[in-house]
Amino acid sequence: MGQKRTRRRFLGDGLAAGAAAMALGAAQRPAGAAEPPLQPKEAKMHLGLVTYMVGARMDLPTLIKTCEQTGMEGVELRSTHKHGVEPTIDAEARAKVKALFAKTKVRLVGLGSACEYHSPNPDVVKRNIEQTRAFVDLAADLGAWGVKVRPNGLPKEVPEDKTLRQIAGALRECGDYAKGKGIVLFTECHGRGTSDPQRMAKIMEYCGHPSVCLCWNCNGVDIDRKTGSIKANFDLCKPWIQHVHIHDLYAGYPWRELFDLLKEMKFSRYTMIEMGATSDPVRVLRYYRALWETMAL
Numbered sequence: 618m619g620q621k622r623t624r625r626r627f628l629g630d631g632l633a634a635g636a637a638a639m640a641l642g643a644a645q646r647p648a649g650a651a652e653p654p655l656q657p658k659e660a661k662m663h664l665g666l667v668t669y670m671v672g673a674r675m676d677l678p679t680l681i682k683t684c685e686q687t688g689m690e691g692v693e694l695r696s697t698h699k700h701g702v703e704p705t706i707d708a709e710a711r712a713k714v715k716a717l718f719a720k721t722k723v724r725l726v727g728l729g730s731a732c733e734y735h736s737p738n739p740d741v742v743k744r745n746i747e748q749t750r751a752f753v754d755l756a757a758d759l760g761a762w763g764v765k766v767r768p769n770g771l772p773k774e775v776p777e778d779k780t781l782r783q784i785a786g787a788l789r790e791c792g793d794y795a796k797g798k799g800i801v802l803f804t805e806c807h808g809r810g811t812s813d814p815q816r817m818a819k820i821m822e823y824c825g826h827p828s829v830c831l832c833w834n835c836n837g838v839d840i841d842r843k844t845g846s847i848k849a850n851f852d853l854c855k856p857w858i859q860h861v862h863i864h865d866l867y868a869g870y871p872w873r874e875l876f877d878l879l880k881e882m883k884f885s886r887y888t889m890i891e892m893g894a895t896s897d898p899v900r901v902l903r904y905y906r907a908l909w910e911t912m913a914l
Contacts, residue, residue, distance in 0.1 A: 652899045657688035657906055660913045662884050664906060665691030665726050667862060667891040671898050673698045677717055684723040687902035691887050693765065695729035696752075702728070702759070704751035711758045718760065725761045726887050727803065727860070728752050733769040734787035735780055735811065742787055749791045753800045763801035763860070765832060766791070768811035768820065781816060785823030792826035803832040803860040812836045814850035821857040830859035835870050847871055851878050861888040866908045876912040888913070 657664070666672060666689045672680045677700040684692055694702045702714055718725045732749040734742050752764045768784045771777055788804060795802050804820070806812045811820075812834065821831060831854055833839075839847045847870075851858075861879070866872050879888070888909070895901045 652686045652903070654686050655688035655903055655906060657690070658910050658914060660910065662879060662913055663690045663887045664909050664913070665689055665693065665724070665887045665889045666902070667693045667695055667729060667889045668698045668700065669695040669729065669891055670894040671890065671892060671902070672700070673894065675699060675898075677702065677714065681717060681721050681723050683898055683902065685721060686899055688906040689723065689890075689902060691724040691726035691889070693727045693729050693887075693889050694725070696731060702755070704748070704755045706755075708758075711755070715759050725759055726889070727761050727763040727765055728756050728759075729765045732764075732766045732791075733808075734766075734784045735768050735770055735772065735808070737772045737775050737780075742783070746787055746791055749802070750794050753791070753795045753798050753802075756800045757798040761800070763803050763830075764795070765803050765805055765860075767805040767807040768817075769808035771808075771810035777810075777816075778819075781811075781819050782823050784811070785820045785825075788820070788824045788829045789826045792824070792829040796826075796828040800828070801859070802829045804829060805832040805862065806834040806836060806839075806854070813838050814854050818853045818857075821854070829857075831857040832860040832862060833858050834862045835864055835875065837870075840871065845871060847874060848878065851875070855882055858882075858884075859886055861886075862891045863888050863909075864890075864892050866905065866912070873912055880913075 666684060668675070668680065672683065673695070675683065680692065680700055694700055696703060730749065730752045732745045732752065734745055736742050749764065749766055756764050766788070771780050788802065792802055806814065806817045810816065817831060833851070833854065839850045841847070841849060864870065890902070890905060
């Protein structure tokens with residue numbers, strides 16, 4: 618099994634192979650020379666990177682340099698990864714992180730927490746709310762825009778609507794705290810059952826907080842099985858969509874329709890790459906930027 622690759626790794630390496638075939642100036646570059654920074658074309662929306670999983674093993678300086686080289690305009694720092702940007706870091710470490718981003722055009726868009734509020738155990742929910750506040754404090758100290766949170770399932774022993782209202786109530790409480798710090802919570806369409814756009818729309822309706830928005834996550838459940846379209850589900854959630862996670866742009870999802878819908882709503886925030894690991898992140902991300910521009914411009 619040592620030689621067996623996961624589907625995500627296979628897709629990532631496939632992108633790398635495609636990137637190598639593109640005329641991005643690599644053919645004229647001496648062997649061993651560094652990749653020059655990519656000069657991206659302007660678009661109304663922006664392209665960034667979630668550190669899960671492409672940047673998971675990069676320290677922060679390497680991550681920022683990689684983003685600069687590949688046209689990534691922003692980054693969402695996923696918790697538990699090598700960059701080490703966690704609520705546990707002290708004031709000195711926070712100042713250093715903020716200073717690193719002050720020296721680059723790469724924006725710290727957000728922090729990717731794993732905070733979730735669906736548990737039937739009140740103590741678990743309380744701990745997640747407290748952890749969300751810690752991430753909000755960190756985001757405010759670093760100058761980030763927001764913090765990603767998520768629902769993560771529907772407990773079988775609890776009526777569905779009760780769980781949706783519980784999630785919404787926790788989001789509202791966290792939203793109150795985030796508003797006071799100038800931070801937005803982007804709620805990822807995530808989890809078995811809870812990733813369904815109709816349920817996510819209900820959560821947002823029940824929550825009704827201006828500092829709580831949706832992160833559209835490009836899940837298979839978005840797609841109408843009869844038509845192959847995402848429009849009906851996207852339109853249902855559109856009032857709350859302020860952040861988007863995107864995956865492999867060449868298959869598995871109606872990507873062009875998504876970008877047309879985003880352009881239709883004049884989306885001007887970040888679409889964030891969340892895809893499998895690769896052995897050649899610079900080439901993959903440069904190629905990804907080129908594909909993205911064909912749809913986003």
